[in-house]
Amino acid sequence: xxxxxxxxxxxxxxxxxxxxxxxxxxxxxxxxxxxxxxxxxxxxxxxxxxxxxxxxxxxxxxxxxxxxxxxxxxxxxxxxxxxxxxxxxxxxxxxxxxxxxxxxxxxxxxxxxxxxxxxxxxxxxxxxxxxxxxxxxxxxxxxxxxxxxxxxxxxxxxxxxxxxxxxxxxxxxxxxxxxxxxxxxxx
Numbered sequence: 001x002x003x004x005x006x007x008x009x010x011x012x013x014x015x016x017x018x019x020x021x022x023x024x025x026x027x028x029x030x031x032x033x034x035x036x037x038x039x040x041x042x043x044x045x046x047x048x049x050x051x052x053x054x055x056x057x058x059x060x061x062x063x064x065x066x067x068x069x070x071x072x073x074x075x076x077x078x079x080x081x082x083x084x085x086x087x088x089x090x091x092x093x094x095x096x097x098x099x100x101x102x103x104x105x106x107x108x109x110x111x112x113x114x115x116x117x118x119x120x121x122x123x124x125x126x127x128x129x130x131x132x133x134x135x136x137x138x139x140x141x142x143x144x145x146x147x148x149x150x151x152x153x154x155x156x157x158x159x160x161x162x163x164x165x166x167x168x169x170x171x172x173x174x175x176x177x178x179x180x181x182x183x184x185x186x187x
Contacts, residue, residue, distance in 0.1 A: 025056040025083040033077035035138040045183020066185040082135045094125045101169030160171040
């Protein structure tokens with residue numbers, strides 16, 4: 001009986017040891033992409049707004065990289081996971097942040113071409129988000145970006161151009177948060 005208990009405890013410690021932690025949020029070192037491919041935690045960072053912790057952002061890739069151009073040009077799957085830590089973020093504040101992220105990193109022409117898909121994306125943020133909730137954005141090549149909230153599928157947005165525009169919110173020339181970008185790049 002003692003051996004079983006020791007093995008069980010070691011198993012629990014191994015699980016904790018293989019997860020990363022930031023601001024009280026634990027994320028897995030590996031996740032499965034929609035196609036079954038294993039993705040590794042590239043890095044994670046904290047989104048702050050006016051010294052308030054908003055969410056932990058984690059980037060998962062097939063293999064680690066800190067090269068933004070290489071990440072954006074990769075044809076394979078990826079995941080961005082947002083684990084919220086702030087008590088409540090209104091849908092209005094979320095939409096304001098998304099709009100700013102898209103508009104700062106995209107040209108007027110690109111925004112025009114993506115307009116309908118960006119509006120579809122905005123539709124997934126019609127209610128406030130509270131601490132301990134999670135959004136995940138999973139890119140599946142040839143299909144698009146699957147948006148989930150608390151592991152519930154909300155919809156799929158097609159297009160590699162949308163995939164890049166979304167990823168540039170965190171990794172672009174004008175990221176949502178420079179320290180978050182560095183963290184997601186594993187720097």
